[in-house]
Amino acid sequence: MIFNLEGKDAQSSARAGKITTDHGVIETPIFMPVGTVGTVKGVHQRELKDEINPDIILGNTYHLYLRPGIETLEKAGGLHKFMNWDRNILTDSGGYQVYSLSGRRKIKEEGVKFKSHIDGSYHVFTPENVMETQRSIGADIIMAFDECTPYPCDYNYAKRSMHMTHRWLDRCIDHLHKVPYKYDYSQAFFPIVQGSTYKDLRRQSAEYIANAGALGNAIGGLSVGEPAEELYAMTEIVTEILPEDKPRYLMGVGTPINILENIALGVDMFDCVMPTRNARNGMLFTAYGSINIKNLKWKDDFSPIDEMNITWVDTEYSKAYLRHLFHVNELLGKQIATIHNLGFYLWLTREARKHILAGDFRTWKDKMVKQMDNRL
Template sequence: MTFSISAQDQQSKARTGTLTTDHGPIHTPIFMPVGTAGTVKAVHQRELETDVQAEIILGNTYHLYLRPGLDVLSQAGGLHKFNGWSHPILTDSGGYQVYSLSNTRKIKEEGVTFKSHIDGSTHRFTPEGVMDIQRTIGADIIMAFDECTPYPCEYGYARQSMEMTHRWLDRCIGRFDATEGYYGYQQTLFPIVQGSTYPDLRRQSAEFIASKEREGNAIGGLAVGEPAEEMYKTIELVNEILPVDKPRYLMGVGTPANILEAIALGVDMFDCVMPTRNARHGILFTTEGIMNLKNEKWSRDFSPIDAGLGGYASTFYTKAYLRHLFKAEEILAAQIASLHNLTFYLWLVRQARVHIDAGDYVTWKNEMVERLMRRL
């Protein structure tokens, strides 16, 4: 994997670049649709490619390990061949899912023992095992195994968790560097900065991760309930330490405003379930603000969902028709809304790249943040 920076904004840390993998290039800043179980919910791969114009999608180690399972993925030739996506894929390590299973898991130095949410069966994830699982899945970018602490989190626990995450990282690196991928293309490993919202811990973690000199780095443990300003302060602190010439991935973030503000702080890669999850509940992000399509006010609005966006779903279907589909509980409602929201998110980062290149990113960002968070 290689990463090159093509433009740097003069009023912020925003930059454009290209991250190149064996499955193709990724233009940054980029938003990565989440395909937890090998599929981005309610959206065909062809739509992801042609309408959304996604350049990379995510899979999740925890979910893919449980089903379809490693035997199926191995026999298929990896996740790319299994789901038909020919572009880059990133896999989360499963650390966040383990964090969310707080009532059914035990964390020890060796690893994490947890019960499946599907059938209650018991499993263990270790740093070495998670590397092997992600090798089998076959993602282009794989994540180190870490513990994601909750918010709020006591200082002592945050420190102990961070130190264990660092020890786990050394084990991940050892296993990753001692093995090779199974499918004839290169994979790369991203470490993850932790430390809750404590500046000294985040600084220590960022320095430790930077010292490993991997091809990219991630910032984890945010968007778990902390105020947005705390998140931005943490990102700013961490990005002062992480290498400028490596891509920076902010995990699990977030709203359109979060993404634009984090780009200004030097983040290159984002993922979040928000666009598809909100879509399934009738909440749409548009170029003019946020719409709740279940509201009565849209029942006789025969204008396109978002004429300013472009894209098939956003310009072909009307607000009134989509509201009708939601009220009638038609599956097509979730499909149209998900396709629209993802189209919007990828449009947003493309526009960010345009304005970084043009040198007016901060002015544009400030205007867009105010507009995009309006309730229509």
């Protein structure tokens, strides 16, 4: 993997770059649609490529390990071939799912024992077998195994957890040297900064991760319920330490406003279930605010879903028709809303890139944040 910086904003820490892997170029800043179990929910791969057009999507190690399972993925030749996706894929390590399974897991130095949310069967994740699993899945970018701490989090717990994440990182790196690539392309490895919302821990973790010398770096343990101000403060501390010549990935973030503010702090890569999950609940994101399409006010509104026409669904269907689909619980409504929201998120990060390269990102960002902070 190669990362090249192409431009920086003069009034913020925003930057535009290109990541090149064996599966193609990723222009940054970038939003990665979440394809948890080998599919971005409600969207055909053809629609994903032709309409939403992401350079990279995200898969989830925990879910893919359980279903369809590593044996099936290896027989298929990896996740790319299994789901017929010839562009980039990033897999997270399962650390966030370990966090979310708080009532079903036990964390020890060796790793994590957990109960499957599907059938209650017991499984163990260690830094070593998670690296092997991600080799088998075959993503272009793979993540270190870490513990994602909750919010709020006791300082001493956050400190112990951070140090364990660092020890797990060392084990991940050591084991990766012993496990060759399974397919005919390479994989880039990203470690993850932790430390909850404590400034000294975040600095310490960022320095440890920076010194690991990986091809890119991730920021974890945020977007877990902390106020936006804490999110931005922790991100700023970390981006000031992580090397400038490596891509920076902020995991699980967030709203369109969160994304723009964190681009301004020097983040390059984002993922979040919000555009797809909110779409399935009738919430649409636009450049002028969010729309709850289920509201009665849209019943007789025959104007296009979004006159900006980012994706074909925006002008193909009216707000009234989309509201009707949700009102009668028709699956097509969720599909239309999903395509719209993902298209908007990709448009937003690509517009940010254009304005970084043009030199007016800060002015454009401030205007967009004000516009988007509305309920229509």
